[in-house]
Amino acid sequence: MFSSLARCSSRAALHMLKEAVCPSKLGKVPSFGHQTLAAIPAHTVGRNAIRHAQMLEQKRLLQVEWDDGSCSFYPFTWLRDNCHCPLCMLQSAQARSLLLADLNVHTGMNQVQITDNNKVSITWPDEHSSEFEPDWLKKRCFSPEARQARQEELFLNKREFWDSALQIPMADFEEVLNDDNAALAWLMALRRVGIVYLKGAPAEQGQLARLGRRIGYLRLTFYGHTWQVQDKPMANNVAYTSGKLSLHTDYPALHHPPGVQFLHCLQQAEQGGESEVVDGFHMAELLRKEDPEAFNTLSSLYIDYTDTGSDYCDFSVQSKNRIIDVDSEGRVMRVNYNNATRDSVLDLPIDQVQLFYSSLKSFVKLMNRPENMVTYRMEPGDLVTFDNWRLLHGRRHYASGGRTLRHLEGAYLDWDEVMSRLRILRKAVHRDR
Known part of the structure; x- marks a missing residue:
């Protein structure tokens, strides 16, 4: 997918990015009383x-x-x-x-x-x-x-769902760092589509810190401000092995998982290591349509997650999260799923256990359908940014050892910081009040 995109000039890439974030028209909303005011752009x-x-x-x-x-x-x-x-x-x-x-x-x-x-x-x-x-x-x-228009302006809650046909929006790393228009287009696409690919970053550590400063600051977790994804002996995380990683969101063992994730490729394996992503919000809506009982189960039951070890400091984390988080109106707001850190403790009445497993299996089957998954291969200098509340990401097995050792650097941010920078950039670019 990226072989042709990588040949695009930065100007063309930015054009692709802007096309990916054209806002959809607001749906018609019934009037209330004698108020006749339409949506206010x-x-x-x-x-x-x-x-x-x-x-x-x-x-x-x-x-x-x-x-x-x-x-x-x-x-x-x-x-x-x-x-x-x-x-x-x-x-x-x-x-x-x-x-x-x-x-x-x-x-x-x-x-x-x-x-x-x-x-x-x-x-x-x-x-x-x-x-x-x-x-x-x-x-x-x-x-x-007017209320709907204002909330959309403030939070950009509309999403553009996608499947395997997605052409991932691209931008130039240095332009994002130095040009407000490019940075705004990047963050708008990140919010609407959920994933943006940045090209042209130096293939050395420290670039995520630079990108984090463009927004504000990186989120510190038990794995540090940044973390190194490599095949490590006595790994304290399944990501630090060369095995296949099933589709997951990061850190549902926290009650407030990081909202945005950055991954920067420093070295790629000689064989394997391709990345896989699916649109979790789209999958949740498909589940709601195809298996309403499974959707209701995963959006109502709280599941235990755990993560224990030592890295930036020692840690023993526990959380309870719904696998599909919905708001008061039933809109999907966050997906919390990581099979590796799903706890053996299952705090459910015994008669709901089989229903939970069957529902989760239905959700995972949807994710793994080829027509729903996008696969890409990162090369040194490539940097992917994505919505960790929405996307489920995974990785194919890769050959460990050889001339090059696969090495990615990762970092997290929260959506509060990202949306703050987006609003500031929008005001600077459009002179909005």
């Missing part, structure tokens, strides 16, 4: 104008009518809680300094007017006053459409 900042604002005292709502004819409604209490004045907000940190103990959650409103510069000005019963920018208000409209 980020590029509308600075173009909003207020036609009229009025108090709806019985409902304790402020109604704002926009120049495009749409309306938004804002609860009195929420407006008072979010006053921007220096008494209520620490301006240097953009953090609320108004204490909840001092907030009247049943507050009324004395007066509302539109200022000459099109701000909403409110006078409260205690004579305190607040002003709100139209752009700030419109992006925080309570309509379902």
Whole structure:
């Protein structure tokens, strides 16, 4: 797969990366009450104008009518809680300094007017006053459409599912380090697709630390800030052997597994060692469709994981995780599966044990279907970045010894740091507010 991609110029590779992250259109969302505001894309900042604002005292709502004819409604209490004045907000940190103990959650409103510069000005019963920018208000409209658009803008929850036909997005390592547009395209693709291949890194240790600093910092675990994937005597991890690694996510033995993983190829084995990946979110949705009982089992039962040994320091970790983590709406948020560290302790009623094994077997069979798996071979200088909450990755057996000894350097980050850098880069590149 990568033989042709590796010949692409960095400009062409960046174009491929940008194509991989074209956002899909938001699905249609039913309107709520009289709110008619459609989804607000980020590029509308600075173009909003207020036609009229009025108090709806019985409902304790402020109604704002926009120049495009749409309306938004804002609860009195929420407006008072979010006053921007220096008494209520620490301006240097953009953090609320108004204490909840001092907030009247049943507050009324004395007066509302539109200022000459099109701000909403409110006078409260205690004579305190607040002003709100139209752009700030419109992006925080309570309509379902606006709320969905804002959450998508903040968290980029939409994913592009894939199978064996995936052409993994590529970028140039040095461009990502030095160009904000390239770095933003990389992180957008990492979020949407779940995996991005970087070419052109020097085939020497320390490059993951450089890439980590581009985001913020690497996550320290019991295996260190970075770790060396090699065939080692008395290995303290199955990854440090030359045997086949089945598809897995890293570190479900932690209650909060690392969100992102970097792997940098320093040396490749003469034979074998190809990498394998599947889209775990896609697999979970296929399981939900093909075997609903198995999906419900793996998304409801908490399974024990363990990891014991000594590396950066000695450790004895235990966790309980669902193999398929879903949110309150049933959306898959994380996959936690590593057969090597799945504990022999199985904290389940005995009549659920067989159901668990059958359900897990169904999930693993889905992962291993050839039509769902992407296989690639890393060469020295290649660097792969992927979503460890989403992708399951594995490795084929390789021949240990010979002229070259397979050596990869690995590192982890958390999604909080990655998304933070993505938002900062997006603001710098697009001048978003």
